[in-house]
Amino acid sequence: MHIEAEAIVCAVRAHGEHGAIVRALTPEDGLIAGYVRGGRSRRLRPVLIPGNRIRGDWRARSEDQLPALVAELVESRAGLLGEPLAAMAIDWVTALTTATLPEGQPYPRLYSALEAVLAAVAAAPSARGWTSALARYELLLLAELGFGLDLTECVATGAHADLAYVSPKSGGAVSRAAGEPYRERLLPLPEFLIAGGAGEWPDLMAGLALTGHFLARDLLHGKAADTLAARERLVTSLRRISG
Numbered sequence: 001m002h003i004e005a006e007a008i009v010c011a012v013r014a015h016g017e018h019g020a021i022v023r024a025l026t027p028e029d030g031l032i033a034g035y036v037r038g039g040r041s042r043r044l045r046p047v048l049i050p051g052n053r054i055r056g057d058w059r060a061r062s063e064d065q066l067p068a069l070v071a072e073l074v075e076s077r078a079g080l081l082g083e084p085l086a087a088m089a090i091d092w093v094t095a096l097t098t099a100t101l102p103e104g105q106p107y108p109r110l111y112s113a114l115e116a117v118l119a120a121v122a123a124a125p126s127a128r129g130w131t132s133a134l135a136r137y138e139l140l141l142l143a144e145l146g147f148g149l150d151l152t153e154c155v156a157t158g159a160h161a162d163l164a165y166v167s168p169k170s171g172g173a174v175s176r177a178a179g180e181p182y183r184e185r186l187l188p189l190p191e192f193l194i195a196g197g198a199g200e201w202p203d204l205m206a207g208l209a210l211t212g213h214f215l216a217r218d219l220l221h222g223k224a225a226d227t228l229a230a231r232e233r234l235v236t237s238l239r240r241i242s243g
Contacts, residue, residue, distance in 0.1 A: 001060040001067060003029055006074060008114055009052045011098040014040055022048055022069055023098050024056055025114060030105040031098070034058045034069025044071070050094040051077040051118055077118060085127045085241075088234040089134060093117055096138070096215075096231070099224040100145060107144055113137045127238060131204045132192050138211035139193060147171070147218040149210075151194055154178055165189055168213055187213060201242035208235055 007024035010031065015021045020039025025031050034056065039048055047054060053075040060067035080086040097114060101107060117137050120130035142148055148171075153160050155172030156179075165179035165186035166172065179186050188206040192199035199207065212231065220228055 001058065001063055001065075003032065003056070003058040003067075005029060005056060007032070007054055007056045008094075008111070008118070009048060009050050009054060009071075010094040011050060012039070012048045020044075020048055021066070022071065023103075024054065024069075024071075025097055025101070025107075025111055026056070027108050027111040028106050030107055031101045031103045032056075032058055032067070033103060034067045036069050036071060046076065046078055047071055047073045049076070049078050049081070051080070051090040053077075053115070053118075077122060080122060085234070085237055086121050088230070088237060089121050089127075089130065090118065092227075092230045092234050093134060093137060095227045096141065096220075099227045100141060100219050110137075110141060110144055113140050127241065128198065128201065128204065131238060132198050132207070135193065135204065135207035135211055138208075138215060142211065142214055142218065145219060147214060149173075149214065151189065163189055163194065166210055171214060205235075205239060205242055208238070 005026040007026040009022060009024050011023040013021045018038050018040050020036045021033060022036050023031055023033045036048060038044055054071040055074050057070040058067035077090060080090060114137060117133045120133045124130045149166060150172045154163060154175040155167055155170055156174055159175045162176045163173040164176035165174040166189045167174055168187050173189055174186055187210050190199055190203035190206045192203055193207050216228060
């Protein structure tokens with residue numbers, strides 16, 4: 001096995017006295033684990049930070065062996081770790097990626113979307129500028145793993161216009177007219193998840209509530225559910241500034 005690719009560092013775990021096991025998402029080979037010799041050294045610690053983009057060289061004698069990884073920094077997001085909201089967003093989105101994606105399966109759309117979220121966190125002057133990208137990443141991840149929501153037509157009437165709700169059971173959109181009598185049982189569907197754009201704070205929080213419901217129900221079970229604590233910290237902090 002030999003893979004050379006740019007990748008986004010998603011998780012780092014100490015291994016032995018000086019080494020580290022790194023999981024990174026690549027465009028064409030998906031999530032790959034690798035052992036970095038000296039990964040806990042002063043030289044490599046700033047490179048192996050979740051959210052950083054690296055150039056990785058993975059080598060193993062067989063497909064069953066944990067590859068050795070040599071990593072070179074391409075783009076650092078370490079400076080964002082001093083900003084609490086940005087740090088929480090990076091912590092959550094990389095933890096989610098690690099917890100849900102099977103290793104060695106290509107997800108090029110998720111790679112591009114993850115890079116877009118991280119770039120938005122780095123560039124936006126406030127959290128409002130990247131929260132929509134985060135919600136759309138969660139929505140795409142659900143779809144890529146087989147749990148996509150149908151937001152194209154009303155599950156009750158087949159209508160394509162004025163979609164305002166989502167059924168928490170089926171994941172299908174519901175029009176305003178059909179859903180109004182049952183609105184207390186439905187999840188609000190914010191416009192930005194259909195039409196794009198940044199969205200206002202109430203819509204952004206509704207978007208995160210929507211994706212959070214299906215992430216918890218369909219993907220984050222067992223040990224993976226532990227990552228929801230990172231999401232709750234982030235959503236709680238966003239709720240404070242949005243209110």
